[in-house]
Amino acid sequence: DIQMTQSPSSLSASVGDSVTITCRASQTIGIYLNWYQHKTGKAPKLLICAASSLQSGVPSRFSGGGSGTHFTLTISSLQPEDFATYYCQQSYSAYSFGQGTKLEIK
């Protein structure tokens, strides 16, 4: 099994701030890494696939990077609608999610 570990588990930030969430894989996964935004009561939303490919309609303030075992999701200039829980997901060997990072308003 490939284990995905996100850090931090929670994060407080203000509108306009830039934040970075890290995701580490227990073994190398190339760029088979996706990022999701999840708000309570709604279905998760795919932000980025293949580590850095921004999905259509996702604002450019979201960016992803990394390869192998270390990946990042950066949100620049946070907007009120960005406060949510973020998950990484590997798709290299079956699938698995990280434990999530809850982004809260400071």
Added chain:
Amino acid sequence: QITLKESGPTLVKPTQTLTLTCSFSGFSLSTIEVGVGWIRQPPGKALEWLALIYWDDDKRYSPSLKSRLTIAKDTSKSQVVLTMTNMDPVDTATYYCARITACLGMDFWGQGTTVTVSS
């Protein structure tokens, strides 16, 4: 327009088998590189991937749940069915199905269906 919708029982008893159906429209599971996956989220916990099936009938399962899960597709009906045996209260969760794209992300999701396991 791509849509997916989960259906099934809202309440099951411990030891029973859960059968969930994902009905979708706007895409075909006979299209190369397309798949459908199942994911769940227990109350207050993280997302957990369960199973997926690809256009070519390739199936993958969560290693920790593999012995309890079966996934199948009916391309003509645009449906994917997930069965989970020996249900337990810890399986109480919102269950989602989602389309898998060529980049292997899940780009369209159903609204989710809540399943409670209780006697």
